[in-house]
Each structure stands twice: as C-alpha cells, then as structure tokens.
Amino acid sequence: MFPFLEVIPLLITQLIEAILHPIFWLVIILVAFQYRRTLREKHRLFGFKHGRWWPDTLQAAGYGVLGGLIGSILMLFVGLTLTGSGLIYLWAVALLLMMINLRFLCFAYAGGILSLAHLLFGWPEISVPQVLALVAILHMVESILIYFSGHLGAVPSYFKMAGNRVVGGFVLQRFWPIPVVALLVIGVAELPPEGVPMPEWWPLIKPRVEGDPEMLLYGLIPVVAGLGYGDMATARKPQEKARLSAKYLAIYSLILLVLAVLSDQYLLMGLMAALFSFLGHEAVIYIGKKVEMTQQPIYVPPGQGVMVLDVLPKTPAWNAGLRSGDVILAVNDIPLYSKSTLQYMLHHNEGLLEFSYISSEQQAYRRELVKVPPAQPFGLLPVPEGGEGVHGEIKNSGLLSKWFEKWKKRFGAPH
DSSP states (O other), X not given: OHHHHHXXXXXXXXXXXXXXXXXXXXXXXHHHHHHHHHHHHHHHHHTSOOSOSHHHHHHHHHHHXXXXXXXXXXXXXXTOBSTTOOXXXXXXXXXXXXXXXXXXXXXXXXXXXXXXXXXXXXXXXXXXXXXXXHHHHHHHHHHHHHHHHTTTTOEEEEEEOGGGOEEEEEEEEEEEEEEEEEEEEEEEOSOOTTXXXXXXXXXXXXXXXXXXXXXXXXXXXXXXXXXXXXXXXSSSOHHHHHHHHHHHHHHHHHHHHHHHHHTTTOHHHHHHHHHHHHHHHHXXXXXXXXXXXXXXXXXXOOSSSEEEEEEOTTSHHHHTTOOTTOXXXXXXXXXXXXXXHXXXXXXXXXXXXXXXEEETTTTEEEEEEEEEOTTOOOOEEEOOOSSSOOOOOOOOXXXXXXXXXXXXXXXXXXX
16 A cells, blocks of 8 residues: 555645646636526525635635545546546547437447447447546546535425425535546656556556556556536435435445456446446436435425525624525514514514524424514525426437427427
C-alpha cells in the first residue's frame, strides 16, 4: 500500500490542474444554469423570489472536488487507464441515446452496449474491463455524493399518484462538476528516477497495449466530467430517500466493478458485466420508484390541521420554528381544518401570531409567537388538498421521442 501514498501528492497536483482548467469552470457555469432553473421553480411555487443560486453552485463544486479526489484514488487503486477506455465511443453513443431519453446519457447504457458490441462482433476496438470499470467507479463516486448531498436544495412539488390522487413531495436534483485524475499508458521503458514502483498485483485490470506489462510506464492526466442525480420523494423525507438511493447505487457499482475486474480473465464475466451495466442500472431506477410509489405518502392532509410541505429560510414561517412535515393545529387558538383557513388568518392578521403545531422532528406539541410584518410573504407551502395542479412530473423525453409524439399526433389515427 505504501507506493500509493507516494503517488497521492502527484495526484493532488494534477487534480489542482484539473480545477484550474477552463473546461472545469465551463462545467461549473452549466451547473449554475441548472441551479438557477431550480431556484426559479421554487419562486413559482412559493409565489415570490427568495434566495440565490450561487451558494448551491459553490456547494456543488466543493462536493464535486471531494468526489473527484475519491474517484481518482479509486482509479489509481484499480489501475484504471484511459488507454482503451473508448471515451470517444462512450460519449458518441451516450449522446445518441440521449436523443431517445435524457436519462440514457448515463455511461451505464453506452458502456454496456459498446461492451456487448465488442464481445459479440469485435467492434469497436475497446477494452471491456476498462470501460465497465470506468462506469462502475463513476457511479460509486455518484453514490457517495448522493448520500451526503443528494437531498440538498430539494424542490417541493405536487405529484399525481394512483387513482389521480395529488400528494406533496420533493424533486431531488443535484449536479456536480467532477475533476478527476486518470492514468494513461505513456510507454514501455526502464523505471525513470522520478517514477514510483507499484506492487506486483497492480493493476487489477491490465491495459491492452503492446509490450511487457512489467515495464509499462503510467502517467497521470487531469479529466473534467459532470455527474447528475434526479429522483423524487413522497413516502420519505428527502434525506432518507437520497441515502436509500445512494445505497442501491453503491451496491450496483460495487457489483459492476467486481464483474469488470473478473472480465479481464473470463469472457463469460465480460458478457455478464456488459448486461449488468444497463440492466442493473434500470433495476436501481425501478426499485427506487417502486418503493416510493407503492408506499404510503407522508405529505398528505392530516385528520386535523394543516401539514407543512416546505418552509423558506429567513421568513416568518421559519422564524416561528415551522419545518417540513409539521402540522399546524391552530393560529391564535383558532383551529385549522384547511389551508384556506390558514391563508385567511395570515392575510387578515398582522403583528404577533401564535402558532400551535406538532413538530415532526421532535414529535412534540409546540406553541410559538412570531411577528408577521405587513405585506411580507409568510414563506410556507402547505401540502396539497386535492384541487391543485401537478408540478412534479419528471420528464426525460429526448428529441427523438418528442418528434415521434408530434408525428403520432399529426398523422395518427383519429380518435
């Protein structure tokens, strides 16, 4: 293990180069646009502007750098090189698949298809173990980022469930710019004075290049990527749902990495790894939706009072101690039975208001006084009560799907 410690300073130096590279900042700008769009959706739901998008962007960049460091260490440990990884093919196939559905932009689908094509037809010329190990490590990094930050910035939304029932919930969307340091085979020669000798078992995945494997020279190269996460939470709180999704994704990536390493020795393992790359990813998505859609939603009207779906920080509602999941029982000792009653009380009372509510976090009854300045938004969004429109539909249709739908409407059979 000691040789890896010697490489870490070199890895960090390359990581800094990746962070300083213009492409990394271009990815940050693209990420910033996504968070700006998310903030506009919050403004639309609450009915007024509040907060800024740049703190979320800086936070995502910080998590992305940490994720890139973890991913770089994993690539170094496995001995994953970009030599033979078929990055050009991966991006080309991923962009084509994105035309069908946006979620197919993920390398799990492109990597699996390319690996199957190589194993069955001999084209394109790629290293299946390298391609699938790259997919596995990127998803492992993504699972770590989701676990620790996937719930941040969750957007409250209304979802249509079975039986056309509208319930409250959250759309989870996070984007991270990822600076990664990868290995590259740079030649075959005697070990130079500044080189670091690696253990005999390393690398776990041998690069497909000519020459004596014992005499290969590896270099470090900075690479910039981006990762994204999209999900919904109706039966769990956002943090609980994000951590559950992270666990599923971690299990998927670990299994895929083991299969990728074994595929370096066994053809059958290569076929299994290629199929598992996209089928396993689909299973993760299916299980995540299944456990959410089949279980009882938690953001629904209570028997008495008004449940809070979300609260904006630094608003009167936040200052009153109200948080997501709390149930407001009364305002100024007047019982609440619907959110229209709550809105009436807020609009026709100024100054000090006393809220009686049940805290979801503390599971305790509380009474709080809060000053409500005139003409200032209260900052609270109640759960839907049945008459609201649906805001939380996650649409992933690609351009080809949209064109097909338009063609179908235009030339399809009359109804």
